[in-house]
Amino acid sequence: MVDFSDLVASAGRRPRTASQFVEQVLKAAILDGRLAPGTPLRQEALAEAFDVSRMPIREALRQMEAEALIEFAPHKGAVVAEISAQDQADTYVIRQALEPVALALSIPHLTRDDLDRAEDLIGDMDREPDHGRLGELNRRFHISLYAGAGHPKLLDLIEQQLIAHDRYLRFHLAIRGREEILQEDHRAMVEAAARGDIDRAVKVLGQHLERAATVSSGFFDGEAGA
Amino acid sequence: MVDFSDLVASAGRRPRTASQFVEQVLKAAILDGRLAPGTPLRQEALAEAFDVSRMPIREALRQMEAEALIEFAPHKGAVVAEISAQDQADTYVIRQALEPVALALSIPHLTRDDLDRAEDLIGDMDREPDHGRLGELNRRFHISLYAGAGHPKLLDLIEQQLIAHDRYLRFHLAIRGREEILQEDHRAMVEAAARGDIDRAVKVLGQHLERAATVSSGFFDGEAGA
DNA sequence: AGACGCATAATTGGATCCAATCAACAATTG
DNA sequence: CAATTGTTGATTGGATCCAATTATGCGTCT
Numbered sequence: 001m002v003d004f005s006d007l008v009a010s011a012g013r014r015p016r017t018a019s020q021f022v023e024q025v026l027k028a029a030i031l032d033g034r035l036a037p038g039t040p041l042r043q044e045a046l047a048e049a050f051d052v053s054r055m056p057i058r059e060a061l062r063q064m065e066a067e068a069l070i071e072f073a074p075h076k077g078a079v080v081a082e083i084s085a086q087d088q089a090d091t092y093v094i095r096q097a098l099e100p101v102a103l104a105l106s107i108p109h110l111t112r113d114d115l116d117r118a119e120d121l122i123g124d125m126d127r128e129p130d131h132g133r134l135g136e137l138n139r140r141f142h143i144s145l146y147a148g149a150g151h152p153k154l155l156d157l158i159e160q161q162l163i164a165h166d167r168y169l170r171f172h173l174a175i176r177g178r179e180e181i182l183q184e185d186h187r188a189m190v191e192a193a194a195r196g197d198i199d200r201a202v203k204v205l206g207q208h209l210e211r212a213a214t215v216s217s218g219f220f221d222g223e224a225g226a
Numbered sequence: 227m228v229d230f231s232d233l234v235a236s237a238g239r240r241p242r243t244a245s246q247f248v249e250q251v252l253k254a255a256i257l258d259g260r261l262a263p264g265t266p267l268r269q270e271a272l273a274e275a276f277d278v279s280r281m282p283i284r285e286a287l288r289q290m291e292a293e294a295l296i297e298f299a300p301h302k303g304a305v306v307a308e309i310s311a312q313d314q315a316d317t318y319v320i321r322q323a324l325e326p327v328a329l330a331l332s333i334p335h336l337t338r339d340d341l342d343r344a345e346d347l348i349g350d351m352d353r354e355p356d357h358g359r360l361g362e363l364n365r366r367f368h369i370s371l372y373a374g375a376g377h378p379k380l381l382d383l384i385e386q387q388l389i390a391h392d393r394y395l396r397f398h399l400a401i402r403g404r405e406e407i408l409q410e411d412h413r414a415m416v417e418a419a420a421r422g423d424i425d426r427a428v429k430v431l432g433q434h435l436e437r438a439a440t441v442s443s444g445f446f447d448g449e450a451g452a
Numbered sequence: 453a454g455a456c457g458c459a460t461a462a463t464t465g466g467a468t469c470c471a472a473t474c475a476a477c478a479a480t481t482g
Numbered sequence: 483c484a485a486t487t488g489t490t491g492a493t494t495g496g497a498t499c500c501a502a503t504t505a506t507g508c509g510t511c512t
Contacts, residue, residue, distance in 0.1 A: 016300050016503095017465065043494070053467045055281075058494090059288050066292030068379075074242050075473045075494055090379035097327045097380075101319065153294075153316035154323075157383070242473095243495065269464070279497045284464090301464055301503045 004049035007034065018056035022046070023063055030069050030080055031163060032132040033170040041070060041078040067160070083167055085220035091164050092213040098158050099209065100202045102146040103189075107198050109148030118144045118190050125181060131173040134181065135166035141186060145193060172216060180215055182208055230275035233260065244282035248272070249289055256295050256306055257389060258358035259396040267296060267304040293386070311446035314394050318439040321387050325435065326428045328372040328380055329415075333424050335374030344370045344416050351407060357399040360407065361392035367412060371419060398442060406441055408434055 007029045015021050026046075029035045041061065043054045050057070065072045072078050121141040128134055139162040146155055172180045185208035192201035233255045241247050252272075255261045267287065273280045291298045298304050347367040354360055365388040372381055398406045411434035418427035 019465080020300075044492095054494090055466055055468095058285065059465090062285050062288045063292050066289050074246075076475095077494065086377075087379060090377040093327065093331075093377050094324070094380055094383060097323045098320070101323045105319075151312075151316045151319050153313060154320055157320060245495080270462095280464090281496055281498095285495090302505090303464065 004046055008050050018050070018052045019059040019063075022050055022052070022056050023060035025050075026060060027064060027067075027069060030064075031135065031166045031170070033167065033174075035080050037080050037082045039080045041080065043077070068164070083171075085217065087164075088168050088216060088220070089213070091161055091168070092209060092216075095158070095161050095165070096206065096209050096213075098154065098161065099142065099146070100205055102149040102151075102154055102158055103193075103205055104198050104202050105151065106146045106149035107193050107196060107201060109150075110145070110193060111148070114144055114147045115190060115194050118186075118193075122183060122186050122190070125183065125186075131170065131178070134173060134178065135169050138169065138181060139163065139166065145189060168216060168219075172219060175219070176215075180212065182211060185211070230272055234276050244276070244278045245285040245289075248276055248278070248282050249286035251276075252286060253290060253293075253295060256290075257361065257392045257396070259393065259400075260358075261306050263306050263308045265306045267306065269303070294390070309393055309397075311443065313390075314442060314446070315439070317387055317390050317394070318435060318442075321384070321391070322432065322435050322439075324380065324384050324387065325368065325372070326431055328375040328377075328384055329419075329431055330424050330428050331377065332372045332375035333419050333422060333427060335376070336371070336419060337374070340370055340373045341416060341420050344412075344419075348409060348412050348416070351409065351412075357396065357404070360399060360404065361395050364395065364407060365389065365392065371415060394442060394445075398445060401445070402441075406438065408437060411437070 007025055015024060026035070026041075043057050043061075046057045047054045061070060061072070061078050064070045065078070069081055070078045071081050118141055121137055121144060125134060125137045125141070128137060139159070142162060143155065143159060146158060149155060169180065185204055188204045189201055189208070192204060233251055241250060252261070252267075269280045269283050269287070272283045276283065287296060287298070287304045290296045291304070295307055296304045297307050344367055347363055347370060351360060351363045351367070354363060365385070368388060369381065369385060372384060375381060395406065411430055414430045415427055415434065418430060
């Protein structure tokens, strides 16, 4: 059983509406693994923990359903979406299709600021002791390299996939340590991007995703305990 | 001003919940252009037209926001999402990245049924007089070719992009007639897929999307009247 | 005359209440 | 004794009501 009160206590700044607040907190909790897959989300319990009525809860759940973070069944309620080898593989296939395109489009327009930010994030990842925050840093690193791509819809879509990836990264970090981050690839990508070497950067990114997918794919076969 | 009652009158079978019914009707109306971009969606007016309370309306709107079909501002309400040359270009970039991957993965596993369905849909498109329904047929055609790809998340994502594309296709059909469908490309794709010729099929698909994007891109420059 | 401020109306966000649906368990029957 | 059916409790879906926020229009002041 999960104590939802802990979640709301650890929340950041409250947004304008209660719905957004609920969504923000639940989303973060699902992504960093505090809410395990399959956990039922009872509206009444959540309402009490957040000290609001059931209505903002319902609206937040509806939106998270559309983001595939939870699964909804009419008159049955919501549960945290399951993770699976299949789902993880899907995410990698999609990232492999989208991110090289974004990177290639982005590199010609990358600014010094973008590259600095990417390098800073690599350093931040080296120093970050909390696994729960590594996912966000990794996400921001990748996105910073795609910042010049234009095509906001493309970037939104990639961010969604990176968010989905976060859930898996969390598990891998907990079990196998942080080798999964593959920081050498990150450095090589920034270096190639800084030189404007599109082909090289795209190739490294492709290998990076390929390697990450391979390392990750073994996870569900034996070690998936909890 | 739009008469929402007409929309609800033209609706199909009612799903289990009122929210789903509202969402289904509004979604279809936005996609086929009956609800123009920028149209404000007042909850009270919708509630009256659908003969339900404002609550199912709100839940439906929330979900459509997550699908980017409407735009939401706190305390201001919802409007039908705008369309733009930029948004259309984004959609094509994303489709160009995703669909060739899906097609290549799918072809080895396509069944006779899948191919028959694709061919039937080409014929249906030739015979369909209603522009509003052409989008759905085109969508189903593309998806039928990707049916063997596995990776359900990838297919869902592609379907989302095809849905987004529907809104633009509707406008092009109304203004320039149905040349935009490029049925020769469709036939060539099925033919190559049936032969198991992945390279050829992927190449035709890439050109198909390229040509469609080119034809479409001129749209917003001069002819956008309404 | 134009701009600012205040009051009022319209609209959405949230709370509370009721109805419909589903799950679990007990009683009954073959 | 197993299967089925009725009944009760829990949970979600929907309706109504109230509060908070925003837009609009008028009046006043500069």
